[in-house]
Amino acid sequence: MSIATNNATVVRFTEALSAELVTDPDDRANRALEPDQVRLETLYSGISAGTELTAYRGSNPYLTKHWNEDTRLFEPASAPSFQYPIDGWGYEEVGRIVEVGSAVTKVSAGDVVYGAWGHRSHHIGTEAWAADRVLPEGLDPIVGIFSQIGAIALNGVLDADVHVGEDVAVFGQGVPGLLCGQLVTANGGDLIAVDAIARRLELATELGARHALNVTDGEVAERIKQITGSGADVSIEISGFAGALQEAIRATAYNSRVIAAGFFQGGADALLLGEEFHHNRISVICSQISGVSRALDHRWSELRLAQTFMRLCAEGRVKAEPLVSHRFAAEQAGEAFTLLHEQPAECVQVVLDFTGGAA
Incomplete structure (x- = not known):
């Protein structure tokens, strides 16, 4: 397939309590693919009303301290781990493959893939990564935002x-x-x-x-x-x-x-x-998603957690769609975050729509 010519976009936290959709400086819409890579266009991106709002509000410890990967300690620092502006926060995404690299055989253009790549219009991943996260057949694509x-x-x-x-x-x-x-x-x-x-x-x-x-x-x-x-x-x-x-x-x-x-x-x-x-x-x-119980870590991984959850949704044993309370066009990201911040009781799952559909 030919490379897309439209510009990639991303949701940016410009400062505390300010979010907007901007041109993505890491242009994943037009960047050339490696042979084993695939390009996705985002369909929907869900906003986390917990962890993600801490970055939007400015209360996340990564904004005031430095996380030391070696010691696994937060340390006081003049240069915290994250500083505004912050691009692409978010971990509830689903998209459609629009282009595959020359060596890709396990997935095809048109496949719907779930994962975590932030509130951005495009994503590039490896064939192996995408093949592990193909949306189960029969599921509404919006359910894919719930994998993480x-x-x-x-x-x-x-x-x-x-x-x-x-x-x-x-x-x-x-x-x-x-x-x-x-x-x-x-x-x-x-x-x-x-x-x-x-x-x-x-x-x-x-x-x-x-x-x-x-x-x-x-x-x-x-x-x-x-x-x-x-x-x-x-x-x-x-x-x-x-x-x-x-x-x-x-x-x-x-x-x-x-x-x-x-x-x-x-x-x-x-x-x-x-x-x-x-x-x-x-x-x-x-309980934190970077690891699993010591009694289970020889069998369970973060990938298995996500795959199992999506299978349960596909089998009808878990219902995710009823949790979607609001949909906003991606261009209205600022309004979506304002609603979650100011009127949390009105919301359950707020979704950004990157398909061009109306809010």
Whole structure:
């Protein structure tokens, strides 16, 4: 196929609380391909309302500190790991192959591929990378944006080690929490969904939650103890709020575990570690997508997490499409981020449309 002549675009965070679509300085629309490479045109790109908004808002630690890969420590630095302007943040993309290199045989132009390449109109990847991420047949392409966030949710459930018939409380019913809850249910757990937004709790119930608790009604831990008798067998905190982590600790049964899967920002004054955490011998386990449980890392990888999640969607065991609440044309990226920042309760999954479709 001939090389595309249109200019590549990318969403840029020009400064805190400012996003716009600009010409991509790394012109992936027109750059010549190596023999084993493929070119994709992005169809849709999902906005992460957690991790990604920390970069948009300026609260991400990479913007104020330097991440040392060797020591795996954040260090004070005059030159932090990231500085504004930031191009191409984002990790929820799906696109169509429009050109293949001369040696490519495993994929073809027209194949739809999911992955993480940021909010940009074009991407170049290797044949092997693309072949591992071809969208399962029959899925709406928009489901492809959920591959990475779905992998994050699945990783959290694997860390939780849910058993059939266990009571599992999931704190936070944003996109990762709603996916996490469905995976808990698919794994045989009885889901207790917790959030402060009524519409999200309604959606959680529609997607299989046995109980839905609104934190604005108070006494969440007490109500979970009433429902379960002794407390949740395992709780998953995936909202990123320290207060929710404290309540998850309070709600969890003696000598049991809490999975901390949210991306916490700033301090955590809400944690009262001398109370239920100490007296109930609660284990708090971090779940983060850069790795999997030590008990599983000989079998599971980030790629397998994503592939498994997409297969579950294709089989109808997880429903992702109902989570899409807003679609914006890519040119309206600034409006999309403003909405997520100022009116988060109105949103679930916000999507940028690179196809030229109307918002």
